[in-house]
Amino acid sequence: MLKSLNFSELFKNAKTAIDNRVRIITAGLSIIELRALLRGDPPTEKPNPRYKVHVTSFMFHIRPKFYQQASTIFTHTWRLGFFTVFFLALEIVTGLILMIFYTPTPAEAYNSILSLTSNIPFGKLMRDLHRLGAEGMVIFSVLHMLRTFLTGSYKKERSFTWLTGVVLLLVTLGLSFTGYLLPWDQLAYWAVTIGTSMAEAAPLFGNEINLLLRGAPDIGAGGLLRFYLLHIVLLPGIVVWMLSIHYYKVAREHSISLPAKYDREDLPKEITKKAKQRLDLLPDLLTHEVFLTTVGLFITILLTAFFYEAPLENIANPQQTPLDTKAPWYFWWLQGMLKMGDKTLMGIILPTIIFGILFAVPYIDRNPHREAHKRPLAIAIGLLATLTLVVLSYMGLPEYGIETPAAARIIQDLAPEEGLGELRAIPYDQLQPGVYEVNVTDAENMCPDLLWGCPILESVFVEYSDRVNEAAEEGKLPDAEAVLVIEEWQADLTKVTPRIIWSDGESGDRKSYEQHIFLHRDHDRDH
Amino acid sequence: MSRVQLEIFLGSILIAVTGFILLYVGFNEEKRMEEFVRYQAAQKIEVGAQLFEINCRGCHGLRGEGIPGLAPPLNDAHFFQARIAEVGWQGGLEDYIIATVSTGRQVSTRPDLYPGAGSPAMPTWSDEFGGPLRKDQIETLAAFILNWEATATGDVELVQIPSSEPSAEELADPVARGLLLYNQSGCAGCHAIEGISVGAVGPNLTTVGDTAATRIEGYSAEEYLRESIVNPLAYLVEGYDDLMLKNFADTVSDAELDDLVAFLLAQR
Ligand code: HEM
16 A cells, blocks of 8 residues: 555645646646746746736736836826725725715714714724725826826827726716715715705706705705715716726726827937836736835825824704805815806806816817927916816815905804814813903913913914904904903803904994804813 | 835835734724713713703703793702602603603693793704704703703802803993893793794794884884783784793883894894
8 A cells, every 4th residue: 555655746746736726716827936926037937827817817807918118107107097096996995894884864874973983993994094085086086187188198099098087087076075975964964055056057957957966955865865875886886887998998908108208209229119118017017006005005094093084073954054164175166166157157067168178188189299398288278277276276265255244254263163173172171261351361371270371272362362453453343342251161061152342334333243162071082 | 126026025014014003093992982982972062052052041041040930940959859750750861851852841840930931831842743953953952951960969060250141231232232131031932033043932033123013003113022022912923822921021121121122123
């Protein structure tokens, strides 16, 4: 028996068996080949097994076999498209986890976010990541568009890639907008109410579109469910569909464009040759992508762990419109435009034209050259459009162009109805009860009885005094008397009342404006 | 080192560092979640305080001290220690508050002391029963009311400062004084004025400055308003019962009446 046992035969059989298994899993790569890949060694077999995976594996068949060396130069793509995909993947993973804990009904939505942050380990991190990822995806797809525009990469055969890109941008904005409503807080509710009311201004079918979106004249249970379904089913579906086309065009059909300067005819041969050298997916491109992913994860997790917090305001209240309703920042440009004209023109017709032009860019711009200095007009228009976007966004801020009465503005800035504001950021122990009168109370030493004094209260009081005095000088608050009243209201609850009394310009009557802000001791939270 | 190797090396370091960050976050989760539970409870009380001022102070007083002849205190030891036994309530105090506030109270249990607005003594508040507030809002009100316990039972003494609201004398504008009286005399508990109060027992007074002149033939707006306060029976607004308190003629001074009327005239 024993004699017939041939060890070397056995080893060989085992080795082949293992090798076969490995090749099945890796779609054709042997163990030795894998080792060579990781070490950056040349292929170990012929024909090159690293190309075989593109035929044998689904995941690899949608990947490029190689890119030309110069098209992967960092300052050509800035990896903006890649990071947009990174954020999309992050959104899908965190989104699936959030779905477990979220209930899309007006009665439960807000509570489910509360319990997510107070009751579920890593729940807040997931939410912060999802929110940060959403903003990142918007930023990076816009920058990515700007880069493909500036490098002239949308021309000729890449026209359709650009077109699918604009659809992706629209859907990305749609995803952000629909996601914005889901926490069902004041910020969300009113931003979305205003957003959808724009649909109402659309010619012909405005009212029907609005009804279709909201499910009722006002946003309620129906609207929330519709937004939720758009957010988790329809729009992600469109993204996956469009991205498949977009990416297939890049990876399998036209490859990434070479930087425009290689278009020149008079370049020395060896330079063109070097530029066109192949960088294979395995191992070069793939390692690079994995590396970029670790960079992306590191930065987003670092930010969410220590610096970034997704906002959550009070629960949505259809009966109470906050003084400042603010769209998410990537819609400020639209808010800015709305301030310049009526809803139909500025909110529907003009944006439609803008996106129409954006779609048509490759078809309008027939200039075959890609180098910046050969297309000065296009570059100038592109930069001008970017600048306009920034200016419009600034104009979209609630501070711009909307005249709020001075007293209300001052108090609202100090303690916004929604959000934190300086007044709410005063540590509880510094809220020493008392009546503090602007220009009377000595702001240097407001709390001599407190061991550490109350420097933050003092600085807020100084800010308040300055704003009141400024407005008084400008004639907006003649004969202003302003106080800040701090009262203990209950155990661990303090009521703060900023009150401004002034003479009305015309009638001379004394007018008064005040807000009541309640602060609980446990409101303080070290972030 | 080739670029591939460098990237594998740096990538591994980044994964390790990211892992450590996640571990750090994980170790702190327990504490952070506790903090958020406290934070959310605090927020509930803050929101409740705001709602109480808008909806309830008109009857139960600015600080829940009650208004004699109208509605009971909610901030005293009796309420916290004896009240649920007195009415024979089975559950806890929080349930009692939520149930009472949600459904309102048809008839006062102490009609001599606190008749409220008659029938119902306290209107329904929950939108489930036709009131103006949502369930979560009533829960915040309960959290706020329950937070009076420490002061009610004497465990905590609050620092009192001389004046919280400007006294009526301080305000030169009769309309502003009127607003103050409107809030302090219980009017706000029964009447709604957009942006000021949401009482639902009596008619909405948002535009009473205009409608007042049309109520009784031959009465100017001012005369009508004066009459409405001092002698509510003189004219019953259609659709409303005779629920307005009859004793304002005694409790409101002539000067205060002038201010109230000036304030109401300005509502148009
Ligand atoms: C969800 C949004 C988007 C994703 C995930 C995405 C993804 C990508 C990726 C991964 C590439 C490969 C090259 C690179 O990394 O730069 C690419 C190329 C390209 N994208 Fe996008 N993209 C998006 C939106 C857009 C938009 C808004 C546009 C323009 C309107 C656009 C136009 C292009 C063009 C023209 C190329 C070819 C670039 C070249 O060949 O140099 N994409 N996209």
